[in-house]
Amino acid sequence: MPVYKAPLRDIRFLMNEVFDFSSHYKTLSNSDLVDADTIDMILEGAADFCENTLSPLYQSGDSEGCHWNNGDVTTPKGYKEAYDQFVQGGWQGLSYPEQYGGQGLPLSLNIIKSEMMGTANWSFTMYPGLSMGCMNTILEFGTEQQKNTYMPHLVAGTWSGTMCLTEPQCGTDLGQVKTKAEPQSNGHYKISGTKIFISAGEHDLTENIVHIVLARLPDAPKGTKGISLFIVPKFLPTEDGQIGERNAVNCGSIEHKMGIKASATAVLNFEEATGFLIGEPNKGLHAMFTFMNTARLGTAVQGVAHAELSFQGALPYARERLSMRALSGKKDPDKVADAIIHHADVRRMLLTQKAIAEGGRAMIYYTAQIADKMSDALAQGDQAKYQELDATLGFYTPILKGFLxxxxxxxxxxxxxxxxxxxxxxxxxxxxxxxxxxxxxLYEGTTGVQALDLLGRKVLIGTRGKIIATYTSEILKFCGQHARNKYLRRFVWDLTKICTQWGLLTTRIWLTARKDRDIVSSASVDYLMFSGYAMMAYFWAQQAAVASDKIEKGDGKESIDFYKAKLKVANFYFDRLLPRSQGHAEAMMNPSRGLTSLKSEHFSFDY
Amino acid sequence: MPVYKAPLRDIRFLMNEVFDFSSHYKTLSNSDLVDADTIDMILEGAADFCENTLSPLYQSGDSEGCHWNNGDVTTPKGYKEAYDQFVQGGWQGLSYPEQYGGQGLPLSLNIIKSEMMGTANWSFTMYPGLSMGCMNTILEFGTEQQKNTYMPHLVAGTWSGTMCLTEPQCGTDLGQVKTKAEPQSNGHYKISGTKIFISAGEHDLTENIVHIVLARLPDAPKGTKGISLFIVPKFLPTEDGQIGERNAVNCGSIEHKMGIKASATAVLNFEEATGFLIGEPNKGLHAMFTFMNTARLGTAVQGVAHAELSFQGALPYARERLSMRALSGKKDPDKVADAIIHHADVRRMLLTQKAIAEGGRAMIYYTAQIADKMSDALAQGDQAKYQELDATLGFYTPILKGFLxxxxxxxxxxxxxxxxxxxxxxxxxxxxxxxxxxxxxLYEGTTGVQALDLLGRKVLIGTRGKIIATYTSEILKFCGQHARNKYLRRFVWDLTKICTQWGLLTTRIWLTARKDRDIVSSASVDYLMFSGYAMMAYFWAQQAAVASDKIEKGDGKESIDFYKAKLKVANFYFDRLLPRSQGHAEAMMNPSRGLTSLKSEHFSFDY
Structure with a gap:
């Protein structure tokens, strides 16, 4: 059973050596709140909580699952106590405003904390994770009164939140949402409808649950332009902001799922529940989009989390399990057989996990700095800057979410x-x-949805391919800077090749799509995976650049093996994972009619 | 919930149109037993049993799982009744000798039956499946008395069998087996030890269970050369072959597994259990190898089974679920959105499933003919021919098992x-x-084990690469025959390229391996996957050749859409799946030191 250990050496390598978080923090308006000691305290405090409280509940939570009883949901044994500790530690408010009881620290620290928590116990981490979507929505679109009513409880973690989007007939296609909102004479609304797949939709961890619900006003236009947002709390707050009357939102059941069983996924029935409009009427979907990029970044973290945890489980087993002899001769001659870590193919698997976990972490931490700047712009009320940064992040998020x-x-x-x-x-x-x-x-937009967002919206429609030109020229600049570094030569060469190819593929799809619209869909997932392999290559090259620099300068001698390992894993990535991009490149350029010409009824002649 | 429908049109396409089973059967010594009516009866009878008895138990068996109670194991509700039907139908004896109550039909019919059963309900199919290993061993290595005692019950299915190889400390590396066999004065043996992962090791479906156990005699040489085989029945047979005294083999527990939960996976404790030597002392592992290829072929079927079943589940959902609009314009204009089958990317997923299921089925059916010839040679006592055929099959099995x-x-x-x-x-x-x-x-040899078997044993050591030259020249001959067929042009071209590349890669690894032994491991899985993509391409081209021929000749006009669909799916395979071979080709040729040079202790600096 994997026992989580926070990878603090790697986290610090990225924060201090690769991305210079300390300089980055100095550029933010809340820079006075964050110093080296604070960061250390947070990293070590989070590591302690994750290793000693969350990790031990990972397997037991899966075995036990959540219990539904007549509308009430009980989380697995130990979850309530762990959540109380989480609240007492002030972890929920880490990057929320001090005004509402938070610590006002940069969002990136919250992301790093979430990565650790999610690796230790993803199911647990979903409960506070969903609250963030709710808090962000209220902070940005709520009235002062709404903020004052909900934010202090949500920031403390004593209340939690949800995002109620999906209905039985629609998930991705939210234009089909049917839930109704009837205006009442007192300015409130009666919300009626069924929402499914509501993570943290019902549970016993908090006194109250604040649902953000997508619904339609009576006169709303059809489709996506007729969706409004409502706050529908499980318990209506009293005038002094405490727990009041029970609202008519009930948990009809919880889903039986393949995994994340300790996370309660609720079916919620709204039966003329009292709701409060938040933001402008019919602009609900637009509001949702405001945080889509950061929300998807949060899900991208899950790729890193599970690669890391699985690696932590596999590594000690590979060192201990004895089977056969390495082909190049005995490695454990005194034992009955060699440990399987001495077999090249087992190393290929372990190194794949390690390359993904560490390469993915670098991608997350880099984008977390963009997220910091976005929060900052939002806090400063600088919408233009926010939009600009959001467009930048918007290029990364489908790649990170889909690929990772x-x-x-x-x-x-x-x-x-x-x-x-x-x-x-x-x-x-x-x-x-x-x-x-x-x-x-699957959730937060399937890989196919991410791929269409990347290729259709972000690359073709949004920028006519310019975003790729901009990004690859950034990579090529890096290549120019390191062309004469002996450690980096092969990375520079491979990156140069793949940047050229990336641009070429984009142009070819752009030209093809004029006549063949379906190619945007038929090429999309291969394009996303190609982009992911290319982007991760750049992030490995950046890590290799730092490592080679340290080795050359003789800095951090006590870490020499760490830096050498970074170079080896970077090489492994370029040797064994980056080549897969070529299969995607070849596949995506085939005409879409290869996919579209088979009639639906001819997919099978037997059933 | 997927409801299984036997893909009889596709099965008949392969049997009658692609591989001409009827001519093939005429070459076998038991050809008088098999005619078109018999085959039809078997196909339709198996389809009926699978669709109406096994398929409805698939999901319930997973939910309920097996129950262990003080050494006894109860299978899920309905399994005993289904098994009784299976026995009454005479299904277990289909390809076993008439002398023991079987029907003496070719092994291929058994494989095709197993494919249907396994697709409908893999867990159920494992119980009779394990008996086959046991029956094959007794038929080939047992004394007349052993055959007469066990075979009639096993062939009828009233008794079942197991293969007891794995122990807690070893699975792949059977040289580490510790289970002991102490000779007794009456010529029997006392077997003591623990075996794990024993599929069908304990259950309530049959009156008796016949374990084939790997164990060591007191004077046995160390390692793989000191392993003998024993028959250890749960109930000792009486002199007249009926159920006698309970033997000292007990089920200590059953495993809690990720899946195949209706299949009981037993821990068996042998506590001086009475065993009977079968075959020669210390030659047990050699005997096991006799059936390894056919056993692995049986597991390869699982790849086809799950691709097929998942496709059968996904296809109707894709036709019904409405979401968004196709990029090239509305396809279901009267509906609120288009069915998702109209999205090119969803088709990519469905076609991947279909291409794998049908391409894999073709690979299985082709090799099933080799298996027929092997059984025939064995029945005729022609060891030389058996060995030759086994060497041929031995090339296919790691590719089929690993890749499929x-x-x-x-x-x-x-x-x-x-x-x-x-x-x-x-x-x-x-x-x-x-x-x-x-x-x-994982089981029956992991993908890594298959890959080493293919590249190390079969390609390099066994034939110095000649087996690839032989196989690719067969493909190139096909290409020559179809070079001027307008439907096949692109297949011929792509096959020619990949055959050249396959040969080149093999030669390069062969040359590299002289100095770098580890490359055989470091390249192995990429080599296996490359081989799989190349081989499946050939099997798709063969299907396309038949389909194009029918279209050209105007044969089977009622099937014209079926043939056209075959051509489209073949094209899809070459467009979208075959290109992945290029990533594997590039990855495998990197030097093994990229995997082997990182010290075991430097895989992590945090844990």
Missing amino acids: TEMGFESANQGVQVFGGHGYIKEWGMEQIVRDARIAT | TEMGFESANQGVQVFGGHGYIKEWGMEQIVRDARIAT
Whole structure:
């Protein structure tokens, strides 16, 4: 059973050596709140909480699952106590305004904390995670009164929140939302409808649950332009902001899922529940989009989390399990067989996990700095800057969400594979990671939805391909700077090639799409995966650049093996994972009619 | 929830149109037993049993699982009744000798029957499946008395069998087996030890269970050369072959697994259990190898089974679920949105499943003919011919087992992906297929073990690469024959290229391996996957050749859409799946030191 250990050395490498978070923080308006000691305290405090409180509940929470009883939901044993500790530690308010009881620290620290928590116990982490969507919505679109009523409780964590979007007939296609909002004479609304797949929709961790609900006003236009947002609390707040009357929102059942079983996924029935409009009428979907990029970044973290946890489980097993002899001769001559870590193919699996976890972490931490700047712009009321930064982040998020969750799932499966048959047995804890990881490519927009967002919206419609030109020229600049570095030569060469190819593919799709609209869909997932492999290559090259620099300068001698390992893993990534981009490149350029010309009724002649 | 429908049109296409089973059967010594009517009766009888008896138990068996109580194991509700029907139908004896009550039909019919049964309900199919290993061993290595005692019951299915190989400390590396066999004065043996992961090791379906156990005699040499085989029945047979005294083999527990939960996986404790030597002392592992290829072929079927079942689940959902509009314009203008089958990316997923299921089925059916010839040679006592055929099959089996189970798992995951978030919910039945499919790359030799068997044993050591030259020249001959067929032009061209590349890669690894032994391990899985993509391409081209021929000749006009669909799916395979071979080609040729040079202790600096 994997026992989580926070990878603080790697986290600090990224924060201090690769991305210079301390300089970055100095550029933010809340820079006075964050110093080296604070960061250390947060990293170590989070590590302690994750290792000693959350990790021990990971497997037991899966075995027990959540319990539904007549509308009430009980989380697994120990979850309530862990959540109380979370609240007492002030963890929920880390990056929320001091005005509402938070600590006002940069969002990136919250993301890093969430990565640790999510790796230790993803199901647990979903409860406070959903509150963030709710808090962001209220902070940005709520009235002063709404903010004053809900934010202090949500920031403290004593209340939690949800996002109620999906209905039985629609998830991605929110234009089909049917839930109704009837205006009342007192200015409130009666909300009626059924929402499904509501994470943290009902549970016993908090006194109150604040639902953000997508619904239609009576006169609303059809489709996506007729959706409004409502605050529908489980208990209506009293005038002094405390728990009042029970509202008519009830949990009809919780889903039986493949994984993340300790996370309650609720069916919520709104039966003329009292709701309060938040933001402008019919602009609800637009409001949702405001936080889509940061929300998707939060889900991208799941790919890193499961790659990391599965690696932490597989590594000690590979060092201990004895089987056969390495082909190049005995490595453990005194033992009955060699530890399987000495087999090249087992190393290939472990290194895949490690390359994804560390490469993905670098991608997350880099984008977390953009998220910091966005929060800052929002706090400063600088909408223009926010929009500009959001457009930048918007290029990264579908790649990170789509690519990292796909790779996280593969990495979790490699962890099972290292264990052989034992990987299939629950007690070892490896198969749970696969089951938990499987949701990540589905929710918060499937991989296909991310791919269409990337290629259709962000690359073609949004920028006519310019975003790729801009990004690859950034990479090529890096290549120019390091062209004469002997450690980096092969990275520079491979990056140069893939940047050229990335641009070429984009142009070819752009030209093809004029006549063949479907190619945007038929090429999309291959384009997303290609982009992911290319982007992660750049992030590995950046890590290699820092490591080679340290080695050359003789800095951090006590870390020399760490830096050498970084170079080796970067090489592994370029040797073994980056080549997959070529299959995607070839596949995506085939005409879409290869997919569209088979009639629906001819997909099978037997059924 | 996927409801199984036997794909009889596709099965008949392969049997009658592609591989001409009727001519093939005429070459076998038992040809008088098999005619068109018999085959039809078997196909339709198996389809009926699978659709109406096994399929309805698929999901309930997973939910309920098996129950262990003080050494006894109860299978899920309905399994005993289904098994009784299976026995009454005479299904277990289909391809076993008439002398023991079987029907003496070719093994291929048994494989095709197993494919249908396994697709409808893999867990159920494992119980009779394990008996086959046991029967084959007794038939080939047992004394007349042993055959007469066990075979009639096993062939009838009233007794079942197991293969007891794995122990807690070893699975792949059977040289580490510790179970002891102490000779007794009466010529019997006392067997003591613990075996794990014993499929069908204990259950309530049959009156008796016949274990084939790997154990060591007191004077046995160390390692693989000191392993003998023993028959250890749960109940000792009386002199007249009926159920006698209970033997000292007990089921200590059953495993809690990720999937195949209706299949009982037993821990068996042998406590001086009475055993009977079968075959020669210390030659047990050699005997096991006799049936390894056919056993692995049986597991390869699982890849096809789960791709097929997941496709059968995803297809109707994709036709019904409405979401967004196709990029090239409305396809269901009267509906609120288009069915998702109109999105090119959803088609990509469905076609991947279909291409794997049908391409894999073709690979299985072709090799099933080799298996027929092997059984025939064995029945005729022609060891030389058997060995020759086994060497031929031995090239296919690691590719089919490794590649098809990996692709079956991917296909099962695509089925979940088509469902979006609903795929993650148990009630839809799609996630179960993923969990069930996950075992297939682990047992009966992991993908890594298959890859080393292919590249190390079969290609390099066994034939110095000649087997690839032989196989690719067969493909190139096909290409020559179809070079001027307008339907096949692109297949011929792509096949020619990949054959050249396959040969080149093999030669390069062969040359590299002289100095760098580890490359055989470091390249192995990429080599296996490359081989799988190349081989499946050939099997798709063969299907396309038949389909194009029928279209040209105007044969089977009522099937014109079927043939056209075959051509489209073949094109899809070459467009979208075959290109992945290029990533594997590039990855495998990197030097092994990229994997081996990182010290075990430097895989992590945090834990």
